[in-house]
Amino acid sequence: MATRDSIENLLIEGQHIIQQAEEQLDMSNRNQFLLNEDYTNAHLELERLAQDIDKMMMSANAQQREQLHRFQLIVNEKLQDMILDQIDVTRYE
Secondary structure, X not given: OOOHHHHHHHHHHHHHHHHHHHHHHXXXXXXXXXXXXXXXXXXXXXXXXXXXXXXXXHOOOHHHHHHHHHHHHHHHHHHHHHHHHHHXXXXXX
16 A cells, blocks of 8 residues: 555655646747757656556555546646647647
8 A cells, every 4th residue: 555655755746847847838838839858858757757656546545546646637737738839849840
């Protein structure tokens, strides 16, 4: 079973990763969709976070799964935003 501390640590780390991704999304939008290495790294970190959430859900109780599921929805939304920005960039290159 997942411990409360492990869930809390994942959520705290995840909030930091989401914040970095939001900063990169904002910068890419201001710079007319110029994507750099930091943007790519933020995207990869979000993907890793999504995988970590999936793994944690396997050993979580019902309440923890609900909390992780809500967090996973936020992570997936940011991932989709980043993917759509990448599609926009390739469309206009």
